[in-house]
Amino acid sequence: MTILKREIFSDYHDMYRETARKFFEQEVVPYHAQWEKDGVAPRSVWKKAGEMGLLCVNLPEEYGAAGADRLASAILIEEQARLGLSGPGFSTHSDIVAPYVLNHGTEEQKQRWLPKMVSGDLIGAIVLTEPGAGSDLRSIRTNIREDGDSYILNGQKTFITNGQCADLMVVATKSGDASGTKELTLVVVEATMPGFSRGQNFHKIGMKAQDTCELFFDNVRIPKENILGEVGKGFPLLSKELAWERLQIAIGAVATSAAALDWTIEYTRERKAFGTPVSDFQNTRFRLAEVKTEIEIAQVFIDRCIVEAEEERLDPAVAAMAKYWCTELMGRVVDQCLQLHGGYGYIWEYPIARAYADARVHRIYGGSNEIMRELVARTL
Template structure:
């Protein structure tokens, strides 16, 4: 069935992404960032007129390589970019966007804290007015691109008081005194992805580092989280379907008891179920991409796409590992690495439990 959201131009762009990845491979190196910048990939979220479908195509093709590649680059061009375009002054954009577009400046976003997790309203990192600027103190954890980022959008409490109020957003740049990073975190999966803790010890921020409205940071984040979540959904199902397709080929080539393992009725029926679930999930995610490109995607629809795609992804990959048998448990096998890489998707971008809470509230419950 043709995927109707994507035109011939989108498919030509997809071909260019595939060729880029064929030449540069899945490793997340400094050269890859700069090459992605030269190719124009990192500008996709920075223009005034943007067709989100191009970003979705890029995320899909990155995820087919590895989830680490998709998560690292999409944080930069899909998650951080709207903050730097929509909440900044012309002077700030002139200062930051050229390096972001070229890949010379890697970006990250500092929301999650050790004690708060998905509860953004409870963050403790603070920015206190001092003279002509702010003094930032606190820490963030599980930050994708955190170890190498040259620019981080940081959420900090600027007015003590109610949970969701009094939060503002600041741009913190590498080299600012008091801003340090911990070592790369040792994760279960996605070892290629640069994930770290960030520490702010009396970091002085000039007034020009504040973006958006003072004390309006929580609303700014809530308005932009749907894009992060639909981007995650796009990556989840693209990654799962790629590994499923590879598993189907394996099931046709691997023999046991004198026949291909895919020809056993149980395995044949299982693969039929998984392909159907993947296709139905992708159809919903595609419609969410279309809605987002038109400015119509709601937070609840994005939450549905995020949690369901993450659950479907993990279910599919768990079955794929099982179909590979003992080989599926070997790190040398791509299916094993993919299985580990996917385990975080029900946790990040708002845990699946939080997504269900959002959907439940919308039901009036």
């Protein structure tokens, strides 16, 4: 709970937050530990989210969605992060993949895919990273070549969120033997296409309920109607969507930081040392005061960014600032809060332990924080 009132949300948003919170508490929390063992959230939870109107919420109503704004998307990200639920990759599906189709697809593509993404019948993944190409898209080697009325896709991708359960994948590829990012093409691969296969789940440090794996494309025949935008014009499409993607990471980072603070306040009030609650020691109070202050500062900045994203004027450099600074903040916060839990902070059953493990990757994915600093430095 922030001290400063968050004035960007309306009464509608408050009701929507309550709906989202109940969904996560009732449909995800009781099962998340098992999903961590399984390494994937089941398709059934996606269907339930679709039935509750919690997928692709800001798509237009004509595709079966709520037609809500990006503030509603931010609420979903916050509520999922607040409970430490790393499993269902809802934001990747709803706020990254669906907007690519909405903003850059043909009407036929939108009608074919978006209603099923809203209902949870199709699960989406964004497929960019390769074993030798992370933040540097120039190094992508996956390629397509024209073959009659279709294209042939070959390549390998890695670290793909929703990799095991995705039905619909927006894949970044080079066109033929072209080099350089200007020749990138975005293609939509459907999981039923011959030649497509998945590797096994990665055994990760954290985010254990999130299915993350490699994907393989072996002479996959892609109909020309599955090209997103134009051949060779994919890089501007990626650039346009990346700012919102990076802000989503920052939103979740601040929400996780706030949750970690709440868990730690509660724990230190109950835990005693030398007969005194840990919360009464000056060291504890001062450390938590520092954490609280930084979270308040971050939340004000993030709320301003959310408004600018909703108004389609979020500067990519500002999104980079938000992504790098808020994920660095999260790392400091969860580390400090774990310390105040003592030995129990290292036990997986405690949410602070899972948050500590889950937090680390946020400084890497969505563009590493080193790349974020470079993007900011270019504006100097």
